[in-house]
Amino acid sequence: MTATAAQAPNPSISDTFYTSLFEVDNGERIRACLQCGTCSGVCPFGYLMGFPPGRMIAYLRADRFENVLESDTVWMCVSCYACTAVCPKEIPLTPGLMTRAKEELLLEGNVPTELQDALMNSQRYGNPLGESPRKRAEWTKGLDFDIPTFREAKRPVDVLWFVGDYPSYHPRVQLTTKAMAKILRVLGVDFAILGPEENSDGDSQRLAGERGLFEMLAEKNGKAFGKYEFNEIITSDPHAYNAIKNEYPKLGINFPVQHFTEFVADRIDELKPHLKDIGERRVTYHDPCYLGRANDIYDPPRKLLGAIPGVELVEMTHNRTNSLCCGGGGGGMWLDGFQWEKAHVRLSEWRIQEAVNVDADILAVACPYEPPRFEDAAKMVQGAGRLMVKDIAELLADSLKMEE
């Protein structure tokens, strides 16, 4: 694999693929790969992958990308950015190499059925769960106050709350959504949601190799954003945050966005007077990949937790940049059975074990994938019976409730 080969009249599959990687930001850095293997070593599923990043690069250089396409172990990649974070040559392995490889596998039709279902659902209904798009705002029904949609509000609104897929539909995650609604209300934020006009952010679909679907979903959201007047977007979903912040602008969709934890951390002084003691709790915080490693947001969530009276914050062995992935990213949320078959272990269970090891009462999270994943995992891990999984929004809402 050389630059001259790439200019040959009939470039090989490896050549075409290799050059396509240069289109990703800083993609050309791949040329500098040292073959040090650090990436494959840090990868949570590296030992199960036929082609962890380093080896995939070696095969590309050897003009043998065909072998990669025949393997299905690329689907073990949960797009956690761990490899990208450690690579000494700062090669964009997650958004570049791994995602592009999944795109190729997807075009070849080499896709596990579970993932196909989620992609099909996203295409059809605008959400990977296959729920009715008309019911996207149904979660608001159980609240004792109204959540306006832009269509109803018919006026400029300060904040567009991009609710997201799991927060809208998943019964467990809806609890965190309601908690967040309550906090916004206490803060007196002027906000509205898109309701049925909102579509999946598409980021996990993109990282699962479905770029076309991502673009389609992004265009729909972009259109909806464009219809209304607001100052900024907030979301509790780090995947949506990542999409709107880093990916939508490349498609010409430019809107300022903040993660819920950033937004509230900026207003913590307003909230503090309302926060009451929730009782002594040892709380540990799981850095979601798309808040932490992918977007460098480590402190706002900790700031919020620190503001809750009664909370004692303890760190797990893996935290911040070297946080452990829950296994839900990059399509992992829709590859549970496939990955279990190969690994017979769940990344979420490792994480629960770490929380148990620091003797935490509560595992605090800030991503909608986590509550169902970690609660499910906690049932499987010895000694995790006492551990509660709570979104930071839920903990804040609990603390607000103490006031009532």
Place this chain on the structure above:
Amino acid sequence: MNIVVLAKLIPDLVEELEIDDSGTALDMTWLRLIINELDDHAIEEAILLKERTGANVTVLAPDIEGVDDILFTAAAKGAERLIKIVGDYESGVNNHALARVLTPVMKDLQPDLILVGVEAHEDLDGSIGPLLAGYLDLPFIGYVASIELEDGKATATKEYPGGLSVEMEVTLPVVLGIQVAEEPPRYVAVSKVRQAMKTAEIEELEAGDFDLAGGPTIDRMYQPEVSEGATIIDGSLDDIADSLIGIFKELGVQ
């Protein structure tokens, strides 16, 4: 070898269905339509046969909102020819009418094999496959789960309840009602479908008038009462067991 697949769009049960003011039909305003899942399997089976035998695949569908998407998706999977049947579907159509309209169309296309989903959840006047076979004077086998083609004959595996299946041989041409394709319908990347939209062409054929004879008239449509939450069965263990057995019998599983 010419394979023609017939695909229909039907109401998506993900959305709540509502009855219109007449009380005899579904309210179309909120209806979302999707390809009949079994027709999607029929398309997949056709593509698999194409890959194995080099057959030509034509996909045919009534021109209802959303039809272009399903036809282009079929093209992205490998179908060569796309046809939509244009007609006044809003004034009402049933399977008898559709089968009558399709009869001359099929005669023109001269397929060796016609594949269609074995049923659709909206069928009130029978299923379209055997109706079409009847009008065309062709044999029909339904609940098919796999097909082999050889020397002007097809061998189809038909499924019976409980896992038993039977291999039937039939001379071509034949209409086969597909229950499940040999592989689950493949996913095609959105980019490929978008590509097909640029390159593939959809032919249009006129349906003419619909003759609904053969289907019943609906005097009333309604939703069965669904109780919120489960009906709790209590009593002694004996009573509960008896009640459960009664329920099993009523539902026809015991």
Place this chain on the structure above:
Amino acid sequence: MNKDILVVIEHIRGEVADISYMMIAAARQLAETTEGEVLAVLMGSGIENLAGNLAADKVIYLEDPQLANFTSDTYQQSLENLIRENNPRAVVLGHTSIGMEVASLLSAKSDLPLVSSCLSFSGENGSVKFTSQLYGGKILAEGLIPEPIALLTMVPGGYKPEDGQSSTPPLVITAAAPQFADLEISVKQYIEPETGDVDITSEPLLIAVGRGIQLEDNIEIAEELAEAIGGVVCASRPVVDQGWLPTSRLVGKSGYQVKPKVYLTLGISGAPEHTEGIAGSETIIAINTDPAAPIFNIAKYGVVEDIFDLVPVLTEKLEES
């Protein structure tokens, strides 16, 4: 005026399918309104004995080697003949892999109206009303059964099989099948379901075990129940994760989407990842000790009991009957 009701008896390899008895029960009710008789049609070779417990006024038994195995063309031609000879008010067939295709073929070839997916019938001043189940059971449609002769296909649920059975054997009239013409379909062989490799997506009755089963050895109580009732055991993820049942039995988001007539859960809480896979079930029955388990929100019937108490009793009763 046509009065009689023809019922096409379905049987596979020497066994009458339950739907046949339900159809006879329905036909009895229809015949009351039309003041006619119930004529059961049994087609096959060497299976006269199957007529024994049919609660019909008469059984027309067509004996022919060509009818030994079901094919749509022989059935259609035989029935075309019988309809001409008997002039019935209605012909009742199963909405099944046998009846459905025969009914539609007949409708097209003999130009007879067809109403499918009938759940029940009711008589009103001489005319007969059908109630059909459409859109996966989400909608019911009613109308009058077309005159003078109608083909009807039936789904289970409206009638009990017992009501189509009788201890006094009916009058059996053996007749010859018609001269079959242009038969294109021939049966080559039956393929038995592979044991150990069941396809839970096509099973009509599933017994689903969850973490409530506690131990691998306890799976047996579910297996015994399944055997007694003729169902198949499947599971939620924790059970499969432990390796107590193979992945081929996993129901849910990461496993299979199932659509049985009855889905009976033993100790399953009803997490959304699990229930995603059972939305297509016609009836869900849940047994769980926790009355607040979410599974009760989607189940049609619920029992708040310990599975270890209830299931053995249920199995025993099923074995007795």
